[in-house]
Amino acid sequence: MKLTISKKININRAIRKASFIMIIILMIFVLVASNEITRHKVAITTQPLNRCLNTNSLPCTDISKKTTSEPFIPDAKLNAQQRFLSAIARKLPTIPQPGTYEYTLLRTYGAVFVNQDVGIKLPQQDIFDNEKETQDFQATLTMGHVDATNDCYLQKSAADALNKARVQQQIPLKSGYGSGDCTRTFNTNLRFWHKYANEQVLAKVKQGKETKILGLVAPPGTSQHLLGLAIDLRVGSKEQRKALNQNGWFQTVENDTPHWTYVGLSEENLSLFGFNKQVIRGITYWITPL
Template sequence: MKLTIRKKRNITRIIKKLTFLSIVILIIFTLVASNEITHNQLSRTGQPLNGCLTTDLLPCRDTSHEAILQPFIPNPELNKQQRFLSAIARKLPTIPQPGTYEYILLRAYGAVFVNQDVGIKLPPKDIFANEQETQEFQATLTMGHVDGTNDCYLQKSAADALNKARIQQKIPLKSGYGSGDCTRTFNTNLKFWHKYANDRILAKVQHGQETKILGLVAPPGTSQHLWGLAIDLHVSNKEQIKALNQNSWFQTVENDAPHWTYVGLSEDNLLLFGFNKQVVRGITYWITPL
């Protein structure tokens, strides 16, 4: 009887030891498996990022809702308008409906909304209502000085690109020096509008009855100059144009020859993003396909 009890006690101790050992093995296995999953996740995340860093077509785009950074390339099977809209849909919270005043402005001045330069900031809409709204947006921008000017500032990436072009070629501002050629206030935009137009013409523009004026002056609150992505230059030869184009500066507003826009794309990629190449009186404009 005593022997039987002793055997039972031994068996109980063995079971306890085996149970403890099983628990330890399970914990170790869980930790190893967890570490392997984490490693695999990091590896999968890193591979697309490394590929992005070696992509020459476009720079990576930083977004808060995407797991990885990668360049946006429009689907070449889409038509021009669809390619353009697919690009700006990533930048504008709401795409204006055709026939609206906002759509008319997007067609005239919306080239910047395809910009793939991660260093620039785009406005949330294409019309600022007043000076306060304009200043609130401009206060969020990182600005850079245009070399050789008194007080000409643009968004830093745009200024850096322009400075590189002006190292290659001497390219003066339209006025020669003034801040009015560069980033403008809402009131400066309004002042220019009243110099060439009035409220009656504005009403016609808003209803789609007048568009030629948009190649001369932008309606209040709509100028690319408000966004720090446009400048008026005095360009007189092909070498100057070549230097600007090589640094992503293009003429995008038809009939506004002095006006240059920082698009953040190479000339080859303008076609990929749906732009229309249009030559008017010997000047090449890159027009939105809207």
């Protein structure tokens, strides 16, 4: 049966009206979904953090909906520990339980996991078990050369930031030139450990009976140097420290005077991310709140 022109017009109007309504519904759905995603990305509440901290079982993974490619600002209403954990939860999939060896290491060396520089890369754990595991991770890194050194390399963002600081001030490496001050292999980390400690000391560290040694040397597979985000320097003036701080480098391992960590934050933001400022024998350290 043939349709009249009038009926055709009415049908077309009905189709356009239905299409318009569907578009509006779709737009509303997209906006709601987008808002929900955004809300989950930025909303870090105390409830999941407290549940994570108070649970007696491992692993502790349900801290937040986390992404690693967007700038992050901790919720100022959280306490320092919660702000710190909410930041590292975006980088480290599993947060170790308090009292464990992994948690002890995170407390001492975990400052790197707060780093918000999108140019750096972090591992999925805070301990490497052997040389192969270390090499596999280091093979994925984009490295940069530290100017005026023989073979000192760091992750490129860290190297670039350090080079900027060294343009402002003369800041020599601890040894003066060597790669041992910069990114290290697992075996180099192990060699340094055996220089200052042994298996008996390591057993005490794992049991929580010894922590002072961690300010002198890192246990095998745990050094920030393995990540290409730490360097040992000879720093003796306020001007040198200021230049390093202005470029995201801070002392984060208590009593390890030559050790500097690339945190990638401004000094003004360290407290916001939970760091505690401690002045020990005239040196300012920014310590994790764990």
